[in-house]
Ligand SMILES: C/C(NCc1cnc(C)nc1N)=C(/S)[C@H](O)COP(=O)(O)OP(=O)(O)O
């Protein structure tokens with residue numbers, strides 16, 4: 001026999017979680033003890049539950065799955081925000097919340113950390129709306145089945161789930177976990193459906209002259225990145241990526257043709273998609289943001305959509321066809337069709353050389369982006385926060401192995417600090433560079449203290465343009481002005497007596513260069529470099545993107 005808490009701990013470790021993120025509370029303390037007892041789990045404290053859930057979201061980007069443990073209501077309500085992000089970003093995060101003693105409802109007790117009624121179901125009901133499975137364990141005997149079935153749903157769908165464990169159940173006895181295959185066994189495509197999808201897709205493409213592959217964000221969660229390269233090699237065509245799929249196809253591949261993001265695309269990417277008579281949309285997600293206010297969406301007639309478990313295009317719709325299997329099968333049936341790659345090379349001039357600014361020059365956004373770009377190595381993971389950081393990051397070239405993380409679907413400003421912290425915990429061998437605006441940083445800045453506590457040598461570039469510049473470009477108002485902070489002093493305040501965090505302020509090109517050289521040497525803690533630039537010194541892409549998103553937001557009511 002084991003206990004409910006230890007059963008859960010075993011399952012979390014079996015799915016590959018080595019570190020779980022927590023904020024303690026009296027409803028989850030016994031559970032935290034049980035998780036801590038497991039030799040394969042390390043507890044990581046967070047400063048609040050919003051950051052805890054975002055750290056788990058970031059950890060899932062690094063490790064494929066994550067767990068965060070919070071207390072009832074006052075904790076879980078904040079954590080819901082990170083769960084929304086995990087849902088939108090296709091990340092299997094397991095939200096675990098303590099909850100009231102199983103006797104309290106029947107005893108008509110009123111309890112702390114509740115809305116002050118006898119209803120203790122509301123949190124579970126809320127969780128059902130933002131997860132693919134939400135369960136409340138009311139009896140120890142039910143724990144094994146509820147835990148197994150809920151965790152399996154997260155693994156199969158790459159979406160978050162919710163498990164609620166009463167404060168008096170974590171140490172109650174239950175049976176030992178069965179084989180891990182119960183939760184880990186993979187699912188295969190339906191063979192006839194897969195065969196039909198591959199055959200019809202090969203036929204569709206054989207009738208096309210100008211084929212392009214468009215890679216979307218779901219290729220990661222579908223574990224299909226290698227299969228995309230296989231298909232690209234077989235076709236020889238141009239391959240472009242959506243902004244939230246940057247780095248999910250190697251930018252050093254000879255057929256890489258850049259980021260397709262309408263007017264915010266990198267050189268030549270939009271033209272080659274517009275020129276194509278077939279666009280193989282792999283794991284793509286078309287939203288108002290990713291299509292620049294619906295101005296950059298390949299026509300339905302040219303789209304062959306290959307999704308996580310479905311293939312759809314003119315006259316064909318095949319279900320239970322898993323992406324990696326479909327792409328590999330298709331790569332064996334298609335013929336070379338390099339027309340779009342040939343054309344892309346005609347269209348695209350060589351990369352413009354950005355000359356370094358003289359050291360004494362006032363720091364510009366362009367010089368800041370140039371110096372950050374030059375730091376990227378194969379071991380780097382760049383986190384680009386919602387803001388002009390998106391547009392700066394999209395333009396940066398990545399060497400083989402470098403990764404790029406962006407939260408374009410949920411777009412919660414402040415995500416990058418806790419998420420990059422969680423990512424760094426999951427992938428300590430990566431050098432994480434985070435680009436975050438001043439407005440975003442102010443939302444979740446406390447989590448830098450955990451970077452100091454764990455001595456994580458992350459470099460944070462804080463883009464200080466004294467306001468919410470994205471919003472300025474969409475629609476300006478006094479509400480876009482924010483209070484300035486002394487960011488360098490703020491970060492160093494977390495050191496107290498023993499921390500090694502460092503803060504720098506760069507107002508010129510030379511100061512930024514010097515700060516970067518110092519930050520590179522600081523291997524015992526985070527280094528934040530405040531890059532002071534003009535409020536209007538933003539990318540031209542942000543200006544155009546903001547214009548079209550504002551237009552999409554401003555459409556008159558139809559009825
Ligand atoms: C206020 C808001 N979005 C609205 C918003 C408000 N609240 C949350 C949680 N998430 C959001 N996206 C956004 S994008 C700001 O421009 C971000 O400002 P900052 O971090 O300073 O970056 P830029 O200056 O480069 O835009």
Ligand SMILES: [Mg+2]
Pocket residue numbers: 387437438439463464465466467468469
């Ligand atoms: Mg700003």
